[in-house]
Amino acid sequence: MTESTFFRSEEMSLIQLYIPAEVAQPAVSELGELGLVQFRDLNPDVNAFQRAFVTEIRRFDEMERQLRFFTSQIEKAEIPIRHSHSTPYLTRARSRQELDDLEERLSEHENRLLQMNNSYETMQRRFLELTEQKHVLRETHDIFEDAAIHQEDARRSFDEPSAPLLDDLETGAGLQLGNVTGVIPRSKMQTFERILWRSLRGNLYMNTAEIEEPVIDPSTDVIVEKNVFIIFAHGREILAKIRKIAESLGATLYPVDASPDRRREALSDVMRHIEEFNSVLANTTQTRRQELMRISENLNAWMTIVKKEKATYHTMNHFNYDINRKCLIAEGWCPTNEISTIQTALRGVTERAGSTAPTILNELRTHREPPTYHKTNKFTAGFQAIVDAYGMARYREVNPGLFTVISFPFLFAVMFGDVGHGILVLLGALYLVMNERKLAHVDGEMFQMVYGGRYIILLMGAFSIFTGMMYNDIFSRALPWFQTGWVFNVPEDYDGKTVIVAEPNGHTYPFGIDYAWHGTENYLLFTNSYKMKMSVVLGVIHMSFGICMVYYNAKFFRKPIDIIGGFIPQLLFMQVLFGYLVIMIVYKWTVDWFEHDAAGYPVRNTPPSLLNTMIYMFLSPGSVNENDKLYPGQGFIQGLLVFIAFICIPWMLFLKPYYLKHEHNNARSKGYHQPSENHVRISTDSTHSDDIGGAVVADDVEHEEEFEFSEELIHQVIHTIDFCLGCISNTASYLRLWALSLAHAQLSEVLWTMTLGMAWSFTGFVGTFLTIVMFSVWFSLTIFILVGMEGLSAFLHALRLHWVEFNNKFYQGTGYAFEPFSFVAVLSQKDA
């Protein structure tokens, strides 16, 4: 058993559990609380409906459905649900009796709620009818009153002597008009009118009035606008026809008596009914609300219990059932260091249940590839996520996440170097870190992403402050903290136009770039050379570090050929070409190229260009132009280095495949063969006798692959070409550090001069006003463009440098993640 570190993933063991059937449920739920075992499916051929605990899962599905129904009802009634975060009360495994009680209770609640909903709906429908009737009576009242007056008029006109006799007869009959009254949705009004007009050929008198208050349809909860209509016509058939048409268009008919007394009576009747219904409805709503309140108090607790139980039985479906011994057999992966924790937990379950049969835990020997489990904490989790997004580490391979913790924020900061911007980022991250408990439950995908990376951002901000000091930039201004190394001798009669070249005063600025460079004409020229060389130096060191990890992997997995045929030639190739470049860069800096001897003659030639030196190292190996010499004996050394580099290529290419072939032939000549395929799964074989004591060997599903020399050679050719070309292109890729840091510095400089610099060239009131306006412009652009967008871009480039340039030197990333059965995961996953 080894101590767990972040350098490699946890050591895993395949364990086998014999759980007596009577304690199976509490034992599995205890393991769910622990969240340390990833169970394997032992019945992969059995489909979901044929498994052992299907009925239980159905039962919990039903309970979950009921709980969801309650949730929707409670949300509709706008009652707050009490959120309880993992009380100890919830972590206990439930007994069968308790679960039965819960099921009964849920059904009871559901029935009551359904009943109440039902009666509430009927009552509401009746209430609606009454309201509509009220409106019909009110509106038609006016119409009838009108009609009564008109009737009088009509009578009077009939009594006039000039009136024609026939008319009098006909209209006299027409006075016995029947009416149809009712309510119809406003949207159907036009259609209704048109159909009536056409089918009755205009033989009707129709009057409508709008109901002003909106009517709510109880079955759909939609607000409908309705009209009251009254139609006068004569003839029974015609009236019947009108009724039919009205009903087919969704109108509700309410008969109204023609006599005003009866109408008044009916109206008061309706009003009384409405009053009654109002109080009954309020009562029903109140009781329903109380019921929901009672449910809402326990809803979350019940939901948690049901989800946990369901997950428990779901996991138990992956187990084998041994009928003879009445026990469940489970198999799964767990961290080797945690086996004792699991055993203690299981013993506790047995004791609590008062059972005599203990749960037995066996460690199995296997050739299966275990899952990868990096034990992270809240600080390292974000960095590990960056690595995992590239690929899950192979079991126990070197974890680049450990180094990413510092190298990622550092490389980010090289591109983002500015004290001011660094402080802004740091403050933002500090806010997240200080309030991490409060903010953990804030929703929003974007926010959760930033929140998850809060410690990354914190370090990014801190390193940006440091690199900003190196670049001597605070919001593109300089910090004159130390004695400068340059003096500008400005003459008395200076005209403000001629170029003044600074004189060295013997000092070297001790911390960062000399502030005297700020704002000079050749500032960019200077930082250009400095930042380019720095990115090459940092890049080569970063990549060489990655190559060194090949050694640790080879040593750990006991593959000496990976050291001899991989690590050594790779590191040599890298150092001979780019390590030498780094040495030349540093050497060129350390030499005073303008040194004069006593006679006043220059000691050295002009400083040679390193780029040309690199190029001519390959074009004419072994000789260097006298004027371009860096140091004596350069020609010979460079020739030797090029020679070594060329040796390295066949070394990488052929050593490993031929060594493997040799190994393979050796093994074969000694008579080892591939094991035959007909192994029996011991864990499924319940009659096996000796599987309780000691370690049991589980079968290997994957056999070692057949050795194929040509395949190995092709693989190695690809790998070698990839590495050699990669050395060159990856070194070039680190130049993004140079490009982005220059761009960042220039952008913030431009922003400063365009806003605040401009504002400060004015004086007086205009100057004050402009300063205030321009400050807000400058500040918001700084936040959104320089910190937000530039930060994002630097983040992505740092990400790429880790994923491609660093990781491809050693990281396989072919493993699979450890996903233990854990209630925490089950509960958080289903909430989403």
Added chain:
Amino acid sequence: MGGLLIVFVFAVVVALSSASYLFTPRGPNQTVIRTALIMTLVSCFLMWSITYLAQLHPLMRPRHSKIRPHNPTEHVTF
């Protein structure tokens, strides 16, 4: 001081690194703390020393043309 400062700071960084290697408390996070401290020291030293070296024997001098004729000294120091 000159180039000796780099050697001196290097010695300090080595001393601090070994101190952080030796004195990190044991526990589940020992590796992470150790690695983080040492890598921080190394990367910061690298960047500082590169910056310092680049200015040790400068190949070019700052050139200014926008100095204001009046009170020029004030402007030079920003």
